[in-house]
Amino acid sequence: MKLIAFLLAFLSVFSAALAVDVQKQVIITYPENTPNHVLDEAKGAILDAGGVILHEYKLIKGFAVKAGEKVLDTVQTMGSQYNALIEEDQVVSSS
Known part of the structure; x- marks a missing residue:
């Protein structure tokens, strides 16, 4: 019986760990109007x-954020x- 209780506790913790929303750093921009x-x-x-909110842009309508995928x-739906x-924030370099 103790083995079953232990197994259930382990599975609960494991499933909770999988449910964590992955944080991404992105830039969200909108048209000027x-x-x-x-x-x-x-x-x-x-x-x-x-x-x-990491940064709010002045020259374009948009901002940089670190947020979960959900x-x-x-x-994205709200602004459709x-x-x-919405694009991943990446380092841009010239060759």
Whole structure:
């Protein structure tokens, strides 16, 4: 009986570890004609989900974040009317 209890406890911990949302660092941009409330809603959803706003851009409508994949899917859906573009933040270099 102790073996079954131990096995169930192990499986519970293991399944909880698999359910952790993977954090990604991305840049989210919108077209210039996008209303500011759309960006505010997206940032609010990211913060509510435990994400972090890393940088807000001034020259373009957008921001850099570190957030889970689930909330990024939500933000993509929220901004689909305004063509939200979500791309991984990468180092760009010239050869």
